Amino acid sequence: MKKLNKYIGLAAVVASTLFACNPLQLDEIIDPNNPSVESVSNNASNEQIQFLLTGLEARHRGYVTNVSQAWNTFGREIWYLNGSDPRFQTDWLGQAGRVPDRSYFGFGATGGGSWAAPFQAIKQADVLINAANNAATLNETSKRAVAGFAKTIKGYQFMIPANFVYQNGIRIDIADPLNPGPFVSYDEALNHIRTILDEADQDLVAAGGGNFPLRLTAGFNGFNTNAGIRQINRAITARLNAYRKDWNGVLTALEASFMNLNGNLNAGPAHPYGAPPDIFNPLFYVPNAILNTMVVVHPSVIRDATPGDLRVTNKFFERTNPPITVSTDFGTLEGRFQDRRWPLNTSSIPFIRNEELILLKAEAHANLGQTAQAIEAINIIRNAANIGAYTGATTQAALIDEILYQRRYSLWAEPWGHRWIDARRYDKLNEIDTSFDGGTVFTQFPHPQSELNWDAYVNR
Numbered sequence: 001m002k003k004l005n006k007y008i009g010l011a012a013v014v015a016s017t018l019f020a021c022n023p024l025q026l027d028e029i030i031d032p033n034n035p036s037v038e039s040v041s042n043n044a045s046n047e048q049i050q051f052l053l054t055g056l057e058a059r060h061r062g063y064v065t066n067v068s069q070a071w072n073t074f075g076r077e078i079w080y081l082n083g084s085d086p087r088f089q090t091d092w093l094g095q096a097g098r099v100p101d102r103s104y105f106g107f108g109a110t111g112g113g114s115w116a117a118p119f120q121a122i123k124q125a126d127v128l129i130n131a132a133n134n135a136a137t138l139n140e141t142s143k144r145a146v147a148g149f150a151k152t153i154k155g156y157q158f159m160i161p162a163n164f165v166y167q168n169g170i171r172i173d174i175a176d177p178l179n180p181g182p183f184v185s186y187d188e189a190l191n192h193i194r195t196i197l198d199e200a201d202q203d204l205v206a207a208g209g210g211n212f213p214l215r216l217t218a219g220f221n222g223f224n225t226n227a228g229i230r231q232i233n234r235a236i237t238a239r240l241n242a243y244r245k246d247w248n249g250v251l252t253a254l255e256a257s258f259m260n261l262n263g264n265l266n267a268g269p270a271h272p273y274g275a276p277p278d279i280f281n282p283l284f285y286v287p288n289a290i291l292n293t294m295v296v297v298h299p300s301v302i303r304d305a306t307p308g309d310l311r312v313t314n315k316f317f318e319r320t321n322p323p324i325t326v327s328t329d330f331g332t333l334e335g336r337f338q339d340r341r342w343p344l345n346t347s348s349i350p351f352i353r354n355e356e357l358i359l360l361k362a363e364a365h366a367n368l369g370q371t372a373q374a375i376e377a378i379n380i381i382r383n384a385a386n387i388g389a390y391t392g393a394t395t396q397a398a399l400i401d402e403i404l405y406q407r408r409y410s411l412w413a414e415p416w417g418h419r420w421i422d423a424r425r426y427d428k429l430n431e432i433d434t435s436f437d438g439g440t441v442f443t444q445f446p447h448p449q450s451e452l453n454w455d456a457y458v459n460r
Helices: 012-017 037-041 046-060 064-074 112-133 140-168 186-207 226-243 247-255 299-303 310-315 354-367 371-384 396-410 418-425 449-458
Strands: 078-082 293-297 316-318 324-327 332-335 337-339
Touching: 037 046, 037 112, 046 112, 046 140, 064 078, 064 112, 064 418, 078 324, 078 332, 112 140, 140 186, 140 226, 186 226, 226 247, 226 354, 226 418, 247 354, 293 299, 293 332, 310 316, 310 396, 354 371, 354 396, 371 396, 396 418
Parallel strands: none
Antiparallel strands: 078 293, 293 337, 316 337, 324 332
């Protein structure tokens, strides 16, 4: 695992030119430290394919820092307080009428982890699939297993830019970086992702139930068989189907996932981190450290918590050192509570967990009018949090509000921006409290400026 970053370089030419800010970057530059894409496209060795796979795992976590800090700020799960640059507060919180534009602060010239990094992972997955398919050293079942894994990651990664720009749409045809396809609608993008994930599922079924043919990092411990990867695939598909409002599809996917109503709520795959030459957990902060930059718990999360909720005591702690404070256009923002989820700077970060799957089950049943099943799933989460069984109204609207509330605390500040997306899905963005920072809750983002540069260059 400590060598994870070493293998990112494979397919770097293809990945880095996609959506490049400067058209001059389209010229191929030979990297003396890494194999070229061509060298692994035909009869790659097992070692080269392994490097591609490990590189894909590394690229798979490329979104974590930016999405965790930014999207969770949009949903007011956190503040990312940065005393060195006030734009992390003023711009991300939409203070003084600031609205997202094509060069919006904090996403880099190409959109950073919310835009460019997912497409780099997608291209890495494509190179891996092509290399495996053309490798004489892999048998047919191994090729199908590798393709199933790569397409599962590919589907997950496509969901990131799709939810970032939302109704502005994304490109789904990116096979040729020099001639990408047009932007398609959000719904069309989600349907395309469903096709990718279903193809992955078919590949994994065809590969059989044996061990996965290549080495996976510790993030996939417990899932390093073809059947285990398929369970992850179906879990991701359940999340996707909730966005598609395909509630029967959510339940069908969950049945084939790793969901366990009686199991560990934290069970699931994760992004691994380690000491150099790997990278440290980007969400870890030393407890009570006096820093100029830190993620802090949004005050409304503490205010709105149910008394006795174990999720509050397990995830947050009140600083004994002075609060983290930053001055903004609105006034001083004060972070009194810190994230306690990561005991070490090498702790892994889950990217989908059993707790989310149980809440997806509750949500699907509620939307299908299956009240008893919805409450049963809700109570698994409530009882685990030590707040007792649900006794509220049983109308569909009341159950959805309850589920969204439980998702707010169960999935707090996970690297996906769940609350921002959830509020948008149910037309509740106006219910997110901005009174603490005087800002605005954004609905979506425009395409980065680099997209205009790209089209201008390709169509010149």
